[in-house]
Amino acid sequence: MSIIKVVLIFLLTSFETVHAGNSDANEAIIVEMQSVASTFVKSLGKTLKATIKSEGLAAAIHVCETVAPTLANQLSRETGWRVSRVSLKFRNPLIGMPDAWEKEQLINFSNAPLSNNTQPDVMEVTSIEDNSEGHSIRYMRALPTKALCLTCHGKSTDIPNEVSSALEQFYPNDKATGYSLGQIRGAISIQTNRD
């Protein structure tokens, strides 16, 4: 099965729970979430590349450490949603750990057959939950491992010494290495507050 189909199935299954009355509003929120995720990916990639170029790799570790969470917080404030980055093999246990739903989606993303050239630009999933606790819309966009990511998340042969010693110092319990090109490194996760 192609990945595009997998993604479509995710979307179709989750849309089944939409209540007819507010489906337009829900759809508008999902479109907005897609755009927030794109903004996140683009700005972080740009800052990472610029910092690696101007200050070197070890300095760029702090981009992922401080710029990414700051950007997530800023987007959360702007939208009123919870915007975060999660992973099955997280580096930062305080903010990178997925909850049960996120974990399930990360497993699905990771199980989709991926190889360099077949991965779609955007692999995503949405869910609309209506239960006794309230109404909540969730969205996740997979973050595949690109060449740029390998220097800090790849196998030991991909990671330069200056980077591995900085990682050992700042993240003694790091789980986020050993990735290869195209593998799902994690995801951006966005959630509305329940109402």
Ligand code: HEC
């Ligand atoms: C210069 C080193 C560096 C590069 C390059 C880098 N990362 Fe990271 N990444 C980190 C660090 C450090 C953290 C932990 C940040 C924190 O403390 O929250 C991290 C955290 C993450 C997280 C959050 C979940 C977790 O593990 O805690 C994701 C997802 C992630 N990186 C994806 C990527 C992707 C995708 C790329 C390539 C586009 C990438 N990173 C490139 C250093 C890097």
